[in-house]
Amino acid sequence: MSTRASTERTPRTRTGAVLAAVVFAGALLPISLTGASVALPGISDDLGSSLPAAQWVVNGYDLTFASLMLAAGSLADLFGRKRMFRGGLIIFTLTALLAAFSPNVLVLDILRAVAGVGAAGVLTAGSAILAQTFQGQARAKAFAVLGTAFGVGISFGPVLSGFEVNTLGWRGMFLSHAAVGTAVLLFLVRHIKESKAGEAGKVDWPGTLTFTASLFLFILALVQGPQWGWGNPVIIGSLIGCAVLLAAFAVVEKRQARPMFDITLFANPRFVSVSLVPVVLAFGFTAVLMFLPSYFMSVDGVSASTAGLILLFLTVPTLFLPMIAGTLTKYLSNRALMTLSLLVTAIGAAWLTVIAPHASMALLAGPLITIGVGFGISLGILDGAAVSTVEAERAGMAAGMFNTMRLAGEVVAIAAMGSLLVSFTQNEVSGGIGRFSGAYDGSASSLANTLVQGTLPSEAGKVGSGARGAFETFASGGYTSALHSALWLLAAVCAVGAVGIFALLREKKPATASAVVTSAQDAAEAPAKDKELV
Incomplete structure (x- = not known):
């Protein structure tokens, strides 16, 4: 029996359980990202970590998540989507449980990096499972629901995490992730039927290792470059190693009968264009989502839960818009919707420059x-659009590359935003910090890191009471000006991206009837002209 025939006869109860498994597991992934960002100040205070060490709670998760996405998608096609989904969820759940008992920040960073490995398996296999289980309009609806699940994770992740950090501590936050993962494993995963790519093959280890290592080194350089300095030998070596391994990946893939990634996918302009959209959006949304909590906690002195509540204005729309966007596809093209998405985000980022202390x-x-x-x-449209650009047999591979670019874009955006904020803030405060030399013994660099980490209130407590108010006003003003500069840059990235995506997704106009006739006449006359020339 063919895969399609068996899919069409699948009972609704089982398909509903399959959708629920992918949706609940998928919602955990953004919750784990946004929740960790809200919890960073609490983690730093509890474990006594520095800003770079604490940021790896987020960066380590994103780094392995993005680096292994493509490998996970191809391995899921080969060994089975259900097997990859279940294995990834087990890893994610177990590391969340262990993270709750981390004795220091190093152990927590390592566990978060391993959690990203599991998340890569969950997301790529889950997308391929939906593409294999549903067909036609049902597939579009299923991916819209998955998009809504991501919206739920993004919307309520900061609020739930902020509440948990304030009531149970950051360890309780990780325990809740483990509880949800366990429930999905026990009650929903068993309803998923195994599926693989149509042709048997073996693991493309050379391609897997070269690509994963090259992306790992690239992201490592981006994350640590601002902290260690771009001239640091490790950073330079990482960038050189990335280029060498990427070239090696291209060579070995051309020699593989069944490559991990079919490079011809990059010859598909629609797939490339769709994959670029989340990369650009990461600068306008993800970067803002990750660093606004630290601004509110530093400048306004609010708690983690209050910062999460403020972010509801940013995140709640992502709960409703995916389903609306799925409906709009009946009336508007994906090209129009993707361009609209980028333009609206650009407008919002520029508008957000009204932000000020105690706004x-x-x-x-x-x-x-x-x-x-x-x-x-x-x-509501990107995941379905990406996997729909290829045949179902390569759904895992396409989902892997699409989500690799999405996650890599987020890592780049977060690293770039962090670097910009620290650099801009340092420039803003360096000129005036001298007047607090008798009351504050920190440097402009340390103050900038303190602000971006969201721990200004505790740092200001070290300043004498007579100068504390003026110091807080000075530091908050510098951070606000730096944030304004960064927001204008993010808005520009999204606006330029909108123009580029609109151009890349344009449809080629079919030849007119007169053009076809002229072309046919030219072809018919060509032999006669050739004879005359002879």
Whole structure:
């Protein structure tokens, strides 16, 4: 019996359970990302870690998540999507449980990196499972639901995590992730039927290792470059190693009968264009989502839960827009919706420059909602559009590359935003920090790191009471100016990206009837002209 025939006869109860398994597991992934960002100040205080060490709680997860996405997608096609999905979820759940009992930041960073390995398996195999289980309009609806699940994770991740950090501590946050993962494993995964790529083959280890290692070194350089310095031998070596391994990957893939990644996918302009959209959006949405909590906690002195509540203006639209965008595909092309998504996000990022210390919610609601709307539109169409550009047999591979670019884009955006904020803030405060020399013994660099980490209130507590108010005002003003500069850059990236994506996705006009006739006449006359020339 063919795969398609068996899929069409699948009972609704089982397909519903399959969708639920992928959706609940998929929602955990953004919750784990956004939740960790809200918990960073608490983790830093509890474990006594520095800013770079604490940031690896987020960066380590994203790094392995992005680096292994393509390998996980291809291995899922080869060994089985259900097997990869279940194995990835087991790894993710177990590491969340162990993270709750981390004795120091090094152990926590390592566990978070391993969690990213599991997340790569969950997301790529889950997307391929939906592509294999559903067909036609049902597939579009299934991916819209998955997009909504990501919206739920993004929307409520900061709020739930902030509440857990304030009531149970950051360890309780990781325990909740483990509980949800366990429930999916026990009650839903068993309803998934195994599926593989149609042709048997073996693991493309040379391609897997060269690509994964090259992306790992690239992201490592981006994350640590601002902290260690771009002239650091490790950073330079990582960039050189990335280039060498990427070239080796291209060579070995051309010699493989069944490569991990079919490079001809990059000859498909629609697939490339769709894959670039989340990369650009990461600068307008993900980077803002990751660093706004630290701004509110540093400048306004609010708690983690309050910062999460403020972010609801940004994240709640991502809960509703995916389903709306799925409906709009009946009336608007994907090209129009993707361009609209980028433009709306650009407008929101530029508008957010109204942010200021103790700004009212009425002032911030408009720009935050606008950014959320722009990003939410994309969640309802991108996953389905990416896997629909290829045949079902290569769904895992396509999902792997698409999500690799999405996650790599997020890592790049987060690293770039962090670097920009620290650099801009340092420039803003360096000129005036001297007047606090008798009350504050830190440098402009340490103050910038403190602000971006979200721990200004504790740092200001070290300043004498007579100068504390002026110091907080000075530091908050510098951080605000730096954030404004970064937001203008993010808006520009999204606006330029909108123009580029619109151009890349344009349809080729079919030849007119007169052009076809002229072409045929020229072809018919060509032999006669050739004879005359002879």
